[in-house]
Amino acid sequence: MLNRIFVSKPSLGVGFTDAGRAEINLWAPYASKVSLDLPERGITLPMEKGNFGYWWINTDKLKQGDLYQYVLDDDKKRPDPVSVSQPQCVNGPSRALDVCRYDWQDTAWTNPPLAEYIIYELHVGTFTPEGTFAALEEKLDYLKELGITAIEIMPVAQFPNSRNWGYDGVYPYAVQDSYGGAVALQHLVDACHDKGLAVILDVVYNHMGPEGSVFNDYGPYHTKKYCTPWGDAINFDDEWCDGVRHYFTENALMWFRDFHVDALRLDAVHHLKDFSTNHILREMKQCVDKLAAETGRQYYLIAECDLNDPVFIDPLEKRGYGMDAQWCDEFHHALRVAIGEPRNGYYVDFNGVNDLAKAFQDGYVYDGQFSKHRKKMFGAKAETNPGQQLIVFSQNHDQIGNRMLGERSNELYSNETAKLMAGAVLVSPFLPMLFMGEEWGETNPFLYFVSHNDPELVEQTRQGREGEFADFQQEGDVPDPLADDTFQRSKLQWQLLDKEEHQAFFQYYRTLIALRKEHPALRNLNRWQMIITQNVAQSLLVMHRWEGDEHLLCLMNFSHDTQSATLPARNRRWRRQLDSADTAWCGPGTSTPEYATGTATFLLQPQSMVLYTSML
Template identity: 60%
Template sequence: MKTVNNRPGITLNGNEASVLLWAPKAKQVSIKIQNSNEQLPLEQQPYGYWQLKTDKLHAGTQYKFVLDDEKELPDPASLHQPDTVHGPSEVVDLQAIQWTDNNWQNLPLQDYILYELHTGTFTPNSTFAGIEAKLDYMVELGVNAIEIMPVAQFPGNRNWGYDGVFPYAVQNSYGGAGGLQRLVDACHQKGIAVVLDVVYNHMGPEGNYFGEFGSYFTEKYNTPWGNAINFDDAGCDAVRHYFIENVLMWFRDFHIDALRMDAVHAIKDFSAVHILSEIRTRVNELMQETGRKHYLIVECDLNDTRFLNPQNVGGFAMDSQWIDEFHHALRLAAGGEPTGYYSDFSGVTDLAKSYQDAYVYDGQYSAHRDKHFGIKAENNPGEQFIVFSQNHDQVGNRMLGERSSELFSFEMQKLMAGAVLTAPFLPMLFMGEEYSEPHRFMYFVSHTDAELAEAVRKGRKAEFAAFHAQGEAPDPVDEKTFIDSQLQWNLPELGQHSTMLSFYKALIQLRKSLPALHNLNRKQVKAEANEEQKTVVLRRKHHVQEAIVLMNFSGNIQSLSLPDTAQTWKKQFDSADTQWNGPKAAPEVVNGGDGVELQPESFIIYINE
């Protein structure tokens, strides 16, 4: 069966509006124009769809759907919710913007240096315009791809974004559809790609009216956040169509360069063609039509290369994935506590393994999971993996939301940055880490449903009841929790913060300019750990150039020998240099076979002469 081949909701084409709604439960459907109360009946179509073409709907018209003359509901494919998730939807003309990025070409994926940010806490005004005002800062920092946490409409003005209930509507308080389009256009003018985080594994609770229209959810499976979205049960064709068209909308109408799909391990689909594979096929068709390049990035904790492998060998052909295991190993190496899921990791040994193999667990027994876990990722290139020392999850899911700046010393923060930015994978920073932002990034919501808000508050307290010695979990509903999570833009020019920012700029520039670091050939990577010394030696090659990264995670000076006695090694970067407020710089040139003293919590990069 072929589903209706256009976008759900209301699409404007000149003076005519096309309306498409999937409501298989309804016996009759009309659209109610809010300011006049006029109702326009929709015509029933096969497979539960309802359709209308009319000249009575224009940009700015507010409306609701009326099902069977009794239920008045916002549009599940609404493009704008001007007055909360419960209010009327508003017609938006996605073609109204005058794009100036016609010459923009998406960057090669292997060149991406990602910067994850949250629109609400990135700047004090919590808007896309606020991000736009900081683009020159991003360019100077050296990042070339911003990854924006989810912007689908959620209740109130404060939310991480994973409680969205209108996947097509851009959060009104951030600036709506037009604000996001203008931001993307401005990013492209500055040479910055835009990655948008989207959630296709669950929906938020408040304002979730999907069940009133049709079987968007299935009881066959559950996710940690409630019933799973129906990708393979009765009625799933229309649900698949809904989400596929959402992907295409972001790329076609918003010029988004890549999507980061949240927790795809929670997408349950036993169809012959998995929904991710179908999305891949449809995106390929769109790229063929437009000549523009778009990437699909997934968050996935299954250590399963099927998500990355080409479709002709049964894979879903996703372009890249986050690997949390690199993060976990790095945190343990840096001295983090081996509690919870960190208990599976050993620090420097597992960090060296991740450099070498991407996945730490690729078939061995995991005590935390109590099973053998993962598969080897031998044939997947470096750009298929994204690594980081912190991200919204790993910071914000801590009880107090502490960043690395609070948990680790200044020297260790520099070492962790070096571990990420010299990796043979795509590096990602979390907003503010580049200047050691001390403000925590905490969990916050602004549900307008008082009962739900109280349930979230109690749930957060219960989740961390065992940690009561560390204090109280911050109240996620209190606006202060949100404000205290915002970046402090006066800091990058001050003291140690300024030093850290300069350090990040220099390190990012080195990664871009040094072929042995810039090229992501995993066949030319060697990594060795010494548990006793708490050191890692990472070697990366491109053609004749070899870079060697010496890392010392211990609190003592450690001596490491440089390999290849016939070689001379020239220093490129030293985190212990006094220009970075370090204790002492290492020699500029070292002969192969000679030892180098590594300062505590530091790294040095040498290349062969």
């Protein structure tokens, strides 16, 4: 007996009845005639035309595992835009697969509250030597040992060949075949839940990959009303937009309903152009809430947004779009400038520890003031949004991979600086996110890589990447994004964990995460129970957080010199919980006392942080 807890059924693509008949629903308003073609069986079946551009067929000729495609107007053979499997890559026929029939074992799983998420972003193809879902499963115990509670998987939508970040995915419903395909992803999610790990899946709804896309043969998936960095925008508010909106909302529901993922991270939602009365994100949230009510499970929608506009994360009842959380790039930018990053590009807007203090306190650094980089007034205040709605990090796939040489933080800065940055993220009153390998000080870069087939697209990609860095004074050539070596150099080196320095780094992260879970003043994400003070001359930040009887102090020295610091709270006895300079983490040695009373003054090592707690 199959264990099915999901009661909603997909309304697009291929589904199978209990009797084994295939029910197919296709949106193709441009076509005047549509047929279902079964190339392995030599059968072509006409489909019936319904309302609003939909076509339908119920047949016993299509079986599980069969290849199929559609014939539009007698002359265009095209893969299914709702394909869940593309075994012959993006240009080949689709494979019929009933993802609703996976035998799930996770009925006891409960998605934890978002405030408990400690996120680990990873790329399936470079996380392990094999680059598969099955190989990733073998590392779940390691992630549990580190203290991770949620993994975030970069996009898995089918892309050309086997090398891609995932943001060039062509079929949003199809799971990358070289990673293992749809069933292997379901097995991975099942295994994660068995280990107590939530799963976030990165999805791309702002564009579709350039190679192998057949969508505009079916209908107006794009509109010329708006231009995006990838060309014409996805059609969310122009003629025939209802079918497009249905396509993407159903995709979100599929990942929750049929793959049991716990959260979706929506890529660059500021490029979703929609002036409808009900924004596509609001509609998506409404549909997800309805599914949650049906299944009794909690799902989260997380936005990547570059607008500093709380409307994206405000709840539906406040006329917001209802996203549960968003990535907070400005925390990253302020942190990088605080540790000495040159103020080039968007970093020109940030001013060291002052802006980092504001990021800790307010989330958004720019909430209505003039931005030099954008050359306009920018942002709005997120005054009522709790800490769990902002995800912060010291590095991620973009911030590493969009550098010319893909350097990670520990390649750009000293180990002491890297530990300080990690500490700033993990003591924040926000959701922390790590990027794969940072916890052991991975030395391999994370480069930009693709594996297109189209010669013209190959050349455009190479020229575009070189043009991106034409104005930068950097030595060396831009790594070829099409080269297999570029991809191979981006793989993690798990053997580094056997070396003392890298193992010490791992233990430092593990300890920080454990402290975050153990201490209520860190675990609670009430960002209003916090006081931040800064000393610009010393490049020093002091964070005071509290929850109930517990108070916590974190002193962060961003300068390259030893600094004198004074505890700000009187009448308390403090106990040191961690000093990033400790020799246990291969540091120069702590200069702070294990116990301190009242307003004690002591020295902080350069580029270090120390954590104290106190109970009444």
